Amino acid sequence: MGAAGDSSESKVSNEHQGQQEDAAVVINIRCSNGTKFAVRTSLESTVGVFKSLLAQNCDILPDQQRLIYKGRILKDDQTLHSYGLQADHTIHMVRGFSPPAPAPAPAPTPAATANPENPDSTTGVTRGVGSNEGGAFGLGGAGLGASLFPGLGSLSGGSPSGLFGDGLPELEQVQQRLTQNPNMIREIMNTPAMQGLMNNPELIRSMMMSNPQMREIMDRNPELAHVLNDPSILRQTLEAARNPELMREMMRNTDRAMSNIESTPEGFNMLRRMYENVQEPFLNATTMGGNAGNDLGSNPFATLLGNQGGTQVRDASNNPSATGSETTAGLAAPNTNPLPNPWNNATGGTQTNSTVRPNPVGRASGLGGLGLGGLGLPGMDNLLNSMPDSNQMNQLLQNPAVSQMMQSLLSNPEYMNQMLNFQSPTT
Amino acid sequence: MTLGSGGSSVVVPRNFRLLEELERGEKGIGDGTVSYGMDDGDDIYMRSWTGTVIGPHNTVHEGRIYQLKLFCDKDYPEKPPSVRFHSRINITCVNHETGVVEPKKFALLANWQREYTMEDILTQLKKEMATPHNRKLVQPPEGTYF
Numbered sequence: 001m002g003a004a005g006d007s008s009e010s011k012v013s014n015e016h017q018g019q020q021e022d023a024a025v026v027i028n029i030r031c032s033n034g035t036k037f038a039v040r041t042s043l044e045s046t047v048g049v050f051k052s053l054l055a056q057n058c059d060i061l062p063d064q065q066r067l068i069y070k071g072r073i074l075k076d077d078q079t080l081h082s083y084g085l086q087a088d089h090t091i092h093m094v095r096g097f098s099p100p101a102p103a104p105a106p107a108p109t110p111a112a113t114a115n116p117e118n119p120d121s122t123t124g125v126t127r128g129v130g131s132n133e134g135g136a137f138g139l140g141g142a143g144l145g146a147s148l149f150p151g152l153g154s155l156s157g158g159s160p161s162g163l164f165g166d167g168l169p170e171l172e173q174v175q176q177r178l179t180q181n182p183n184m185i186r187e188i189m190n191t192p193a194m195q196g197l198m199n200n201p202e203l204i205r206s207m208m209m210s211n212p213q214m215r216e217i218m219d220r221n222p223e224l225a226h227v228l229n230d231p232s233i234l235r236q237t238l239e240a241a242r243n244p245e246l247m248r249e250m251m252r253n254t255d256r257a258m259s260n261i262e263s264t265p266e267g268f269n270m271l272r273r274m275y276e277n278v279q280e281p282f283l284n285a286t287t288m289g290g291n292a293g294n295d296l297g298s299n300p301f302a303t304l305l306g307n308q309g310g311t312q313v314r315d316a317s318n319n320p321s322a323t324g325s326e327t328t329a330g331l332a333a334p335n336t337n338p339l340p341n342p343w344n345n346a347t348g349g350t351q352t353n354s355t356v357r358p359n360p361v362g363r364a365s366g367l368g369g370l371g372l373g374g375l376g377l378p379g380m381d382n383l384l385n386s387m388p389d390s391n392q393m394n395q396l397l398q399n400p401a402v403s404q405m406m407q408s409l410l411s412n413p414e415y416m417n418q419m420l421n422f423q424s425p426t427t
Numbered sequence: 428m429t430l431g432s433g434g435s436s437v438v439v440p441r442n443f444r445l446l447e448e449l450e451r452g453e454k455g456i457g458d459g460t461v462s463y464g465m466d467d468g469d470d471i472y473m474r475s476w477t478g479t480v481i482g483p484h485n486t487v488h489e490g491r492i493y494q495l496k497l498f499c500d501k502d503y504p505e506k507p508p509s510v511r512f513h514s515r516i517n518i519t520c521v522n523h524e525t526g527v528v529e530p531k532k533f534a535l536l537a538n539w540q541r542e543y544t545m546e547d548i549l550t551q552l553k554k555e556m557a558t559p560h561n562r563k564l565v566q567p568p569e570g571t572y573f
Contacts, residue, residue: 070464090454
């Protein structure tokens with residue numbers, strides 16, 4: 001973007017070019033950020049050659065340049081002449097997304113200090129973490145991480161030449177093996193290098209921020225920006241990826257929150273909203289990144305999430321109709337059923353559970369967006385408000401499952417904080 | 428807007444008007460965020476035009492290049508050109524099947540005045556992309572066409 005200040009050099013650096021070719025003309029270039037410069041070129045040269053000439057005058061690499069003249073996008077193998085270009089005409093230049101700039105690769109630096117033998121492996125590992133939550137455990141719902149790291153995945157997966165360089169094809173294989181083996185990931189997570197990484201949420205954040213699509217999402221969703229900017233949430237997520245116990249606990253919380261959601265009047269709307277605000281942009285960001293890469297197979301997240309996305313669209317369309325009746329029923333007679341016990345599928349809440357169960361994917365990733373069970377909490381709040389009868393309330397609170405949940409909530413101030421923060425934007 | 432501003436007193440003939448627009452397009456005069464030109468330099472009626480809009484910042488469209496087809500019939504500029512997106516886009520004033528910019532939903536075409544130019548159309552479409560109801564809409568993958 002920052003082609004500013006380049007215009008001064010442009011004329012000078014191209015003098016020799018003009019001498020080499022006979023019919024050199026001056027062409028004006030206008031960048032999308034408003035800067036302008038002029039270059040001297042032959043109209044017989046191809047667009048590809050012309051782009052590398054432009055690259056000398058601005059900081060946009062030839063394969064990132066997209067040139068527009070007379071409303072048309074110029075193709076590399078055509079000559080300038082074939083587009084009818086003439087002296088003093090103006091070509092517009094836009095920086096394309098395709099290969100993200102390799103410059104911001106903060107990952108290896110601190111890792112290298114902690115673990116000098118294999119600095120590159122850290123990036124692979126970070127990807128591994130994401131899939132550990134989203135894939136190996138089968139429930140993206142467990143987290144923030146599941147949604148955070150696909151972004152990262154696409155950052156590295158989308159640009160094979162970016163982070164790892166072209167010379168390291170075997171790294172891709174290593175990464176794939178990593179993502180398929182959760183134990184290995186856990187081991188790696190326990191290495192000092194990863195510990196160092198985890199203690200530095202800033203670093204993770206900057207890694208994520210270097211993905212333009214992620215940045216875009218954060219710009220548009222203040223809630224998410226908050227999540228990604230909160231070091232404690234990040235740390236919690238990473239902790240969870242490392243510690244299976246914690247992971248299970250979080251997943252349990254999420255499950256409980258989910259089974260309660262449909263007894264709240266606004267519950268499914270909330271889900272739907274979340275899907276629209278959070279999940280879709282995330283999917284876009286990750287799959288777009290994946291498509292930009294050379295092959296989808298090299299980015300496990302793109303494929304993983306791509307599939308998930310497909311399922312989800314279907315779920316989203318089914319959800320409102322399937323559950324609409326129930327929500328209204330709940331309004332008429334506020335929650336006379338005991339709350340379903342999420343661990344007891346056979347006996348408890350046959351009717352309610354059946355609506356949730358069929359779409360584990362939608363549920364999982366829907367939750368994954370907000371992460372760490374944050375979703376269930378506003379739902380809980382609504383639930384409490386909607387109960388007019390104090391007896392029912394007491395009954396509810398005496399339910400061991402509920403009291404356990406409340407306890408776990410209240411005993412963790414961070415968790416509490418998180419839910420208070422989430423509540424304002426989502427409800 | 429300066430173009431054809433004397434429309435009330437002097438009526439610029441169609442050909443002069445289109446030649447003027449052609450030159451502006453080639454020289455990149457204007458705000459520089461849109462680009463347009465004639466498809467076929469041999470068409471003496473200068474009917475078929477191509478335009479591009481660069482997606483505005485801080486929207487889902489950022490970094491994308493949208494290509495459009497504009498067709499100026501012989502009654503241009505008395506009547507607006509027909510405008511159609513070539514690149515797929517999801518915004519409210521564009522038909523989802525055909526890519527046609529629907530005049531009913533796009534004020535500039537609905538209230539067309541002969542001083543308006545194709546550049547105005549493109550710039551206005553760009554502004555349309557940045558409106559609150561369009562800037563967040565999920566977009567079809569880049570590089571797909573109607």
